Amino acid sequence: MRRGGWMMLAVPAAVVFVAFWLLPMARLAVMGAQPVEGRSAYWVVLTHGAYWRSLFNTVALSLGATVATLMVAVPVARFLAMHRQFPGRSVLVGMLTFPLAFPGVVVGFLVILLAGRQGIIASLSQAVTGERWMFAYGMAGLFVGYLYFSLPRAIGVLTAAAEKIDPAILEAAQTLGARPWRRFIDIELPALRAALGGAGAMSFATSMGAFGTVFTLGTQIDVLPMTIYNEFTNYANLSVAAALSIVLGLTTWSVLYAAQAWAGGRPGGAA
Amino acid sequence: MKSISLDRSLGWAVTLAVAAFLIGPVVLSVLAGLTKNYFVGLSSGLTLRWVAEVWSLYADTIGRSLWIALLTLIVVTALGVPLAWVFTVHPGHISRALEELLTLPVAVPGLATALALVVSWGTAGSLRGSALFIVIGHVLFTLPFMVRAARASMAGAGLDVLDEAAATLGASRMQRFLGVIVPNAIPGIASGALTVLTLSVGEFNLTWLLHTPLTKTLPVGLADSYASMRLEIASAYTLVFLLMLLPLLVGVQWLARPSRRAAPSPSSST
Amino acid sequence: MAGPTVAPRGTFSLFFDMTPSVSISLRACAKTWPGGTRALYPVDLTVAGGEVLALLGPSGCGKTTLLRLVCGLERPDPGARIFFGEQDVTDLPAPSRGVGVVFQNYALFPNMSVLDNVAYGLRVRDIPRDRRLARARDMLALVRLESYAQRHVDQLSGGQRQRVALARALAIEPRVLLLDEPLTALDAKLREHVRVELAQMLRTLGITTLIVTHDQDEAMMLGDRIAVMSAGRIEQVGSAEQLYRHPDTPFVAEFLGDLCRFHGALDDGFLVPGTQALACRPHEIELIADPSTAARRLLHCTVTARYFLGERIRLAMTTEDGQSLHVSVPADCGIV
Numbered sequence: 001m002r003r004g005g006w007m008m009l010a011v012p013a014a015v016v017f018v019a020f021w022l023l024p025m026a027r028l029a030v031m032g033a034q035p036v037e038g039r040s041a042y043w044v045v046l047t048h049g050a051y052w053r054s055l056f057n058t059v060a061l062s063l064g065a066t067v068a069t070l071m072v073a074v075p076v077a078r079f080l081a082m083h084r085q086f087p088g089r090s091v092l093v094g095m096l097t098f099p100l101a102f103p104g105v106v107v108g109f110l111v112i113l114l115a116g117r118q119g120i121i122a123s124l125s126q127a128v129t130g131e132r133w134m135f136a137y138g139m140a141g142l143f144v145g146y147l148y149f150s151l152p153r154a155i156g157v158l159t160a161a162a163e164k165i166d167p168a169i170l171e172a173a174q175t176l177g178a179r180p181w182r183r184f185i186d187i188e189l190p191a192l193r194a195a196l197g198g199a200g201a202m203s204f205a206t207s208m209g210a211f212g213t214v215f216t217l218g219t220q221i222d223v224l225p226m227t228i229y230n231e232f233t234n235y236a237n238l239s240v241a242a243a244l245s246i247v248l249g250l251t252t253w254s255v256l257y258a259a260q261a262w263a264g265g266r267p268g269g270a271a
Numbered sequence: 272m273k274s275i276s277l278d279r280s281l282g283w284a285v286t287l288a289v290a291a292f293l294i295g296p297v298v299l300s301v302l303a304g305l306t307k308n309y310f311v312g313l314s315s316g317l318t319l320r321w322v323a324e325v326w327s328l329y330a331d332t333i334g335r336s337l338w339i340a341l342l343t344l345i346v347v348t349a350l351g352v353p354l355a356w357v358f359t360v361h362p363g364h365i366s367r368a369l370e371e372l373l374t375l376p377v378a379v380p381g382l383a384t385a386l387a388l389v390v391s392w393g394t395a396g397s398l399r400g401s402a403l404f405i406v407i408g409h410v411l412f413t414l415p416f417m418v419r420a421a422r423a424s425m426a427g428a429g430l431d432v433l434d435e436a437a438a439t440l441g442a443s444r445m446q447r448f449l450g451v452i453v454p455n456a457i458p459g460i461a462s463g464a465l466t467v468l469t470l471s472v473g474e475f476n477l478t479w480l481l482h483t484p485l486t487k488t489l490p491v492g493l494a495d496s497y498a499s500m501r502l503e504i505a506s507a508y509t510l511v512f513l514l515m516l517l518p519l520l521v522g523v524q525w526l527a528r529p530s531r532r533a534a535p536s537p538s539s540s541t
Numbered sequence: 542m543a544g545p546t547v548a549p550r551g552t553f554s555l556f557f558d559m560t561p562s563v564s565i566s567l568r569a570c571a572k573t574w575p576g577g578t579r580a581l582y583p584v585d586l587t588v589a590g591g592e593v594l595a596l597l598g599p600s601g602c603g604k605t606t607l608l609r610l611v612c613g614l615e616r617p618d619p620g621a622r623i624f625f626g627e628q629d630v631t632d633l634p635a636p637s638r639g640v641g642v643v644f645q646n647y648a649l650f651p652n653m654s655v656l657d658n659v660a661y662g663l664r665v666r667d668i669p670r671d672r673r674l675a676r677a678r679d680m681l682a683l684v685r686l687e688s689y690a691q692r693h694v695d696q697l698s699g700g701q702r703q704r705v706a707l708a709r710a711l712a713i714e715p716r717v718l719l720l721d722e723p724l725t726a727l728d729a730k731l732r733e734h735v736r737v738e739l740a741q742m743l744r745t746l747g748i749t750t751l752i753v754t755h756d757q758d759e760a761m762m763l764g765d766r767i768a769v770m771s772a773g774r775i776e777q778v779g780s781a782e783q784l785y786r787h788p789d790t791p792f793v794a795e796f797l798g799d800l801c802r803f804h805g806a807l808d809d810g811f812l813v814p815g816t817q818a819l820a821c822r823p824h825e826i827e828l829i830a831d832p833s834t835a836a837r838r839l840l841h842c843t844v845t846a847r848y849f850l851g852e853r854i855r856l857a858m859t860t861e862d863g864q865s866l867h868v869s870v871p872a873d874c875g876i877v
Contacts, residue, residue, distance in 0.1 A: 006356065006360050006361075006444070007357060009353035009354065009357050010353065010354050010357040012349070012350050013350040013351065013354040016350055016407075016410065016411075017372075017373065017411070017414070020392070020407050020410075021376055021384065021387070021411050024388055024391035024392065025383075025384075025387045027390060027391050028383070031390065072285065072289060075281060075282050075286070076282070076285055076286045076289055079282030079283065079285070080286070082279075083282075092290060094524075095293060095294045096290055096293060097524075098297070098520065099293050099297070101516055101519075101520055102473065102516075103473040103474065103475040103493075104475055105490055105494045106509060106512065108497070109300070109493070109497050109509060110297065110299075112497070113299050113300055113506075114295070114296045114299075118309070118502060120295075148292070148293065151292075166646075166648065168644050168645075168648035169648045169649070169650055169651070171614055171644070171648065172642065172644055172648035172649075172650075172709075173650070173661070173665075174613075174635040174636055175612050175614070175636075175638075175640055175642040176636075176661055176662035176665060176710075176713060177636045177637070177639075177666060177713065178636060178661075178665045179636050186650075186665075187650060187652075191651070191652060193652075205378065208380070209379070209380025209381065209383075209476070210476075211380065211381065211382050211475070211476045211479070212475040212479070212490070215494060216494060216497050225380060225476075228382055228383075228386070229382065229480075232386060232480075238390070242386065242390070245380070245383035245386050245387075246383070248382075248383060249379035249380060249383045252378060252379060253375065253378045253379055
């Protein structure tokens with residue numbers, strides 16, 4: 001049975017992809033090598049203090065938000081996996097997954113509603129302490145935003161993995177003498193390893209590339225997506241913007257790829 | 272026994288706290304969009320005035336977002352379903368690598384993809400100023416989701432065997448594709464379609480760099496309103512957006528229920 | 542006494558001398574589920590130290606619930622007492638009871654090697670690494686899987702997993718061993734072979750053991766005594782022979798061994814037509830080819846089918862009044 005005849009069907013997609021992504025990306029990569037102040041823009045981007053600080057901020061914030069997301073998502077996932085049926089469960093799960101499709105701009109707006117000048121936290125804190133607490137417009141607000149859009153996905157992935165754990169192995173550990181904390185460390189966490197890697201990578205990559213959220217919270221926050229935008233729009237520094245984009249793209253892609261490899265490493269990693 | 276109930280109450284507490292954290296602001300936003308005066312609070316009464324103002328200010332963005340999403344869907348289906356079939360018929364390392372390649376526009380921040388597009392095609396005359404430019408960006412971003420969804424459906428239904436059977440009965444390739452492959456891949460295509468629509472309606476990162484003042488989409492309008500409009504209007508606009516998203520999300524969840532394994536759930540641009 | 546397949550007695554008498562076998566006593570143990578369903582009615586049971594007791598019954602009879610009460614994974618209804626020897630363990634949680642459990646699907650830890658699985662109970666007791674790995678290797682040697690120490694559990698066959706599960710349960714020197722349907726997950730041919738091995742091993746180990754099973758052959762082969770259960774109650778406890786020859790209730794009679802039920806009458810040991818409800822074992826019926834040798838009107842039967850089963854011949858018969866009987870006769874009886 002000759003299979004080669006189907007190849008023609010792939011041509012339209014291939015043409016579109018090559019013309020509108022592959023080649024433009026290649027051109028962008030080349031632009032990043034163009035000289036700025038005598039040196040290739042890549043070099044400038046990786047060594048110049050301001051850009052380095054921006055990169056560092058982005059990585060640190062994304063990493064922190066990822067760790068926080070996982071730490072919060074694990075108890076929720078365990079809870080949902082342990083209680084598979086109770087009245088209102090589907091409503092609860094709906095509430096936890098609805099924000100999955102929110103774009104970054106909306107998340108930014110919600111953070112402002114929560115922690116902005118007129119936010120609920122400001123009103124509450126004023127009632128209690130007389131001072132309005134607001135932290136939406138800086139790194140703290142961005143952190144909350146990262147948490148907001150990472151949690152639904154992390155909870156989804158981790159719950160699915162937690163539900164796959166065979167309860168019998170937890171009982172076996174019990175009979176062998178392991179108390180709850182021990183069982184968590186020795187049995188549950190290793191079983192969740194793949195899911196933790198996947199959810200963590202997704203959270204990190206999305207946070208690194210989040211533009212809409214930063215844009216809404218304030219154009220002065222020093223993270224990479226904002227820097228790229230500013231370089232392009234305000235300073236018309238095309239090659240720097242290109243170099244930064246390529247660096248950012250490579251970083252997020254490699255994190256995702258590495259997490260996939262690590263997670264898929266051992267057969268049957270999750271029970 | 273004590274440790275078990277501590278465990279359980281901790282689980283309850285964290286779960287409820289997270290649910291409150293996630294939904295609280297949404298509720299707040301919905302209320303703000305329907306209240307006469309946000310600063311006075313609910314006691315000032317409910318009104319649809321802000322929603323009406325949103326409509327007069329931003330109706331065009333809503334319409335434009337919808338038909339961009341529709342156009343994206345048509346293009347992505349026309350490109351992606353045949354591609355999914357080619358991947359199904361040629362399983363192996365190369366196909367897998369190519370599928371990975373296809374997901375690069377998703378793995379890489381939208382900003383980068385948009386920048387590349389603007390730099391390479393931004394000078395192509397009328398293209399830059401038309402909504403089609405945005406459609407191209409959306410197509411690149413949503414194509415892998417349709418391909419994955421269609422592929423899952425094709426593999427699950429054992430379509431390569433059905434295709435061989437049809438071939439031995441004398442059907443031509445086009446006949447087989449349109450008459451056997453596509454109809455049997457409908458579940459995956461439907462699920463992929465909803466995903467594509469949801470992603471396109473909510474897409475911002477790409478769209479922000481690709482749009483012009485004449486080609487604003489809903490999320491672009493939202494960003495505009497957050498920056499310059501009063502809170503009630505911004506909230507009402509957000510409410511309209513959420514109402515548009517809701518049926519799409521419900522549809523995706525419904526199609527993805529355990530009895531049918533079709534496609535992964537969407538992740539929007541952030 | 543130990544066959545060639547089990548390591549010689551000396552190897553673990555050193556090991557298990559340290560834990561004298563302890564008796565299990567259950568007093569008024571019942572279990573009711575939150576919805577109100579009764580899994581177990583109040584049960585009194587004693588298992589002597591070193592004895593192997595099989596809990597036998599159909600699914601839903603409560604045998605697994607009873608097992609879970611003993612190992613502490615379920616709490617009995619108020620008023621129950623569970624003793625291991627002199628110690629009241631009713632309120633002790635499962636991790637503190639010192640029971641070794643082999644689960645029906647073995648429940649091996651997928652993220653650990655075979656050796657780490659077996660050593661897990663010792664790791665939890667904070668036994669230093671060298672000592673616990675050495676002990677784990679001893680246990681693997683006991684079940685003849687020493688060369689599999691570094692394998693991962695998904696590379697093992699069903700029979701091998703069962704042995705690892707057993708080694709893991711034994712590694713902690715349990716005072717009580719619980720086996721939940723140990724042979725059910727194995728295929729038929731393997732089951733017979735493992736049954737023999739397991740029986741030998743249990744006798745050599747001398748640990749107080751409770752086995753849950755729905756298979757009467759398993760119960761009769763592995764258990765010193767059998768407790769037949771039905772619908773949450775223990776119907777009868779006794780040795781296999783006692784239960785087979787002198788069943789207390791119709792349930793026990795039917796569950797353990799084959800039973801023939803028919804209407805007739807007994808006249809000095811001869812079966813004659815009649816209306817009394819009778820029951821007996823198929824091999825307890827003797828066939829008489831020539832009715833004239835008896836001095837009375839016997840029940841006449843015709844053979845409708847004959848099955849040669851090696852040692853015995855099984856006959857399906859119809860009586861003159863239309864009842865069906867099945868009879869089992871020795872293959873060399875010469876009559877059929």
